[in-house]
Amino acid sequence: MYLGLDVGTSGVKAVLVNEAGAVVATAARELSLSHPAPLWSEQDPDAWAEAATGAVDDLARHHPREVARVRGIGLSGQMHGAALLDENGRPLRPAILWNDGRSQAECGELERRCPSLHAIAGNLAMPGFTAPKLLWVARHEPEIFWRVAKVLLPKAYVRYRLTGAMVEDMSDAAGTLWLDVGRRSWSLELLKATGLDLHHMPDLVEGSAVSAVLASDLAQRWGMAKDVVVAGGAGDNAASAIGLGAIAPGDAFLSLGTSGVVFRVTDRFAPAPVSAVHAFCHALPGLWHQMGVMLSAAASLAWLAGVMETPTAALLAPLGERVEGPSPVKFLPYLDGERTPHNDATASGAFVGLRAATGRGQMVQAVLEGVAFAARDNLAVLSTASGPIVELDLVGGGSRSPLWAQICADVLGIPVHRVEEGEVGAALGAARLARLAVTGEDPADVCTRPRRLASFVPRASVASAYDEAYRRWRELYPALKESP
Numbered sequence: 513m514y515l516g517l518d519v520g521t522s523g524v525k526a527v528l529v530n531e532a533g534a535v536v537a538t539a540a541r542e543l544s545l546s547h548p549a550p551l552w553s554e555q556d557p558d559a560w561a562e563a564a565t566g567a568v569d570d571l572a573r574h575h576p577r578e579v580a581r582v583r584g585i586g587l588s589g590q591m592h593g594a595a596l597l598d599e600n601g602r603p604l605r606p607a608i609l610w611n612d613g614r615s616q617a618e619c620g621e622l623e624r625r626c627p628s629l630h631a632i633a634g635n636l637a638m639p640g641f642t643a644p645k646l647l648w649v650a651r652h653e654p655e656i657f658w659r660v661a662k663v664l665l666p667k668a669y670v671r672y673r674l675t676g677a678m679v680e681d682m683s684d685a686a687g688t689l690w691l692d693v694g695r696r697s698w699s700l701e702l703l704k705a706t707g708l709d710l711h712h713m714p715d716l717v718e719g720s721a722v723s724a725v726l727a728s729d730l731a732q733r734w735g736m737a738k739d740v741v742v743a744g745g746a747g748d749n750a751a752s753a754i755g756l757g758a759i760a761p762g763d764a765f766l767s768l769g770t771s772g773v774v775f776r777v778t779d780r781f782a783p784a785p786v787s788a789v790h791a792f793c794h795a796l797p798g799l800w801h802q803m804g805v806m807l808s809a810a811a812s813l814a815w816l817a818g819v820m821e822t823p824t825a826a827l828l829a830p831l832g833e834r835v836e837g838p839s840p841v842k843f844l845p846y847l848d849g850e851r852t853p854h855n856d857a858t859a860s861g862a863f864v865g866l867r868a869a870t871g872r873g874q875m876v877q878a879v880l881e882g883v884a885f886a887a888r889d890n891l892a893v894l895s896t897a898s899g900p901i902v903e904l905d906l907v908g909g910g911s912r913s914p915l916w917a918q919i920c921a922d923v924l925g926i927p928v929h930r931v932e933e934g935e936v937g938a939a940l941g942a943a944r945l946a947r948l949a950v951t952g953e954d955p956a957d958v959c960t961r962p963r964r965l966a967s968f969v970p971r972a973s974v975a976s977a978y979d980e981a982y983r984r985w986r987e988l989y990p991a992l993k994e995s996p
Contacts, residue, residue, distance in 0.1 A: 513581040514950070515568070516943030518748065518936070519560050519589035519667045521545065521609065521770045526567035527936050528578050529943040533960065535933055536578060539570040546606060551613035551639075551857060553848070554606035557595040560666055561673035565730070572734045580735045584950040585674070585726060586743040586942030588751035589667025591687040594645045599661040601672065605653070608645045611771070611807050611848040613857030615639045618647035622689070626705040633702060634686075634693040634783035634791035639849070639857040640807070643689035646706045660712065663688075667745055668714055674742060677724035678714040681744035683751075683801075685716060686792035693800070694781035696793055717744040719754075719795030720948035720955065743949035745942050746795035749773050749803060752907050754795055754941030756931065757961035761799075764901045766887060766920065766928065767937075768910025772809030774890040776802050776901060784897035788852040795945060796955055802898060804852035804890025809883050810910045812845040812861070816879050820872065827876045833914040837974050838981035839874045841865045843882030844988055850886070853893050854989065864988055880916050884923035885985045891924055903927045905964075907937040914966065921968040923978050931962040 513536075518525040521543065528537040541563035546554045572579045592610035595603055608614075619637035622644055623629055629637060637644055642663065650657040664672060665688070668680045685691045685698075690706070690713065692699040698713050717723045726740040746754060749767060753775060756765055761779040766772070778800045783791040790803040808815070817824045842864045849857035863878065895901060906928050910916050912935065921928040933940050944958050951958075 513578055513583065514943040514946040515582045515585045516939040516941065516946065517564050517567070517585065517587050517670065518751065518939035518942060519564060519587070519670050520748065521590050521611070524560065524563040524567050525936055525939045526564070526571055527939040527943055528571060528575060528582070529940065533958070535936065535940060537571055537575045538936060539567040541566045553609040553612040555593070555609060557603045557607050557666070557669045560670050564670045564674070568734055576735055582736050582740055584741050584743060584946030586944070586946035586949070587667040587671055587745035588748050588938040588942040589665065589670070589684065589745070591665065591684055591747040592640050592642050593666045594642050595664045595666065595669040596649065596656065596660045597662045597664060598659050601662070604656050604659055607666065610640045612645070613639045613849045615644035615648040616857045618644040618651070621647055622705060626702060629689065629702065630783065630785045632692050632699050633689045634781060634785065635689065636785045636788055636855055637689060638851055638855055640851065641687060641689045643702065643706050646708065650707055657707070662714065663708070663712055664714060671724065671742060674730060675724035675727055679717055679723040679744065680714040681717055681719040681746055681795060682793035683719055683795045684747040687747060691793070693791060693793055718797050719744040719746040719750065719945050720797070722949045741949055743945040745945055747792070748938045749775050750792070750795040750801065751941035751945070752937040753777065753801065754944050754959050755933065755937035756905050756907065757959045759796060759799065759955055759959045765905040765907055767908040768809045768883070768906065768916065769908035770809065770811045772806035772883060772887060774804040774887055774894055774904070776894055776898065778802055778898065782898060784893070787893040787897060788855045789893055789897050790852070795941070802894055804894050806845065806852070806883065806886045806890065807848040807850055808845045808861070810908060812843070812847055812879050812883055813910070815847055816876065827872070828913055828915060830873050831877060831915055834918045835877055835915070837977045839877040839881055841870060841874050841878040842985050842988060843878040844992070845879070845882045845886055852890050859989065859993070862988065862992055880919050881923065881981070882985070884920045885982050887920060888923055888982055901926065903929065905929050905931050907931065907935070909935060911935065917966070917968045921970050922974050923982065925970050925975065927970070928968045929964045930966045931964055933962055
């Protein structure tokens, strides 16, 4: 039995996976976000650890026999977040998250300090990444910066609380702007540019390698053996890829989680920073991946549901499982700024085309289409960087909606597939990495593809209408950007 923990932004998911590779039980604990100032997004690192242990507590309470047979634990997590620890391993301040946009000025400073940044890290400096956050802390909170003994990403902090070891995997480390992504090692040059050194960094392991052993008190608490290993794990999207069996060059998927991602596996380090494409290590040795990232995907729909004080399911139900053409309303899903292709932390969301006769359904449809249009932006730059993508598996909370899946297929112009366990893909991937760490099996034997539940193909009847709607949608960002 193997346990996967996914430390997300809105909550922590835990899954138990048996020797046959099937999910036998799940548990979840919610997390809250703090926005103490415009563009800021923070969480308490201890809340991650408490939610993770609480989720395992729930599994141990309801499935004690299965939990007792756990041999390995894998971790997945939201990327880029900066948990700043003092010499005693305690957080110095709330963690600054991936969707925090305060460090735009520091991004420019980092690129000036380190002209070779793009070649080494493979990415543009963006406010969501970890390194600019440390420059911001050094400038605005110097009394905290000088006390920083270690910088950990979210899942690495949970690992530390589970095992006492400070270790990070390659895929998550690649999102810091401190990793030499091609060489899969920390870059002294990039660290120096932010006033840090190797002693500030956790040790590095591959995602399928053993990183530590579960603390004895937790093993006893959950009725586990004393030698349960914790795998290196992966950043959330790389972990989702492992859960989907996306481990061969060219494999691709679309994630509609809190954020949105178009992800493709590569067999080499293939940076394309000009178009704001991310190039990171994959969770397995010898593999890398490219990503286009949208900062607000399912979060856009959740935002609308909150504003309208209506559950998401109730918003979607009146629209059915397909629409017969684009909404007359357009929506820009830049509620937290945007990464690919704009790299603009100050970009903002907008509804355009509202009329007195506009109804709730048209606005809901506009949000779904706005996210799909943003995904088409991402698909376009990835196709330019490394060739066309001809189909996508669909994962994340948004994958539950057949309507959204059909809209994505119509807008992207390629087949989209809903898959089994698509909502727990990252946690499933983490559990698979735990198995690889324990058994040393061939990844191809463990990281199999999930069963496809439904396939959605582009409809010729709406293709030209969506092409025109996308063309007009693309005019909105530059037009609104120029507005005072």
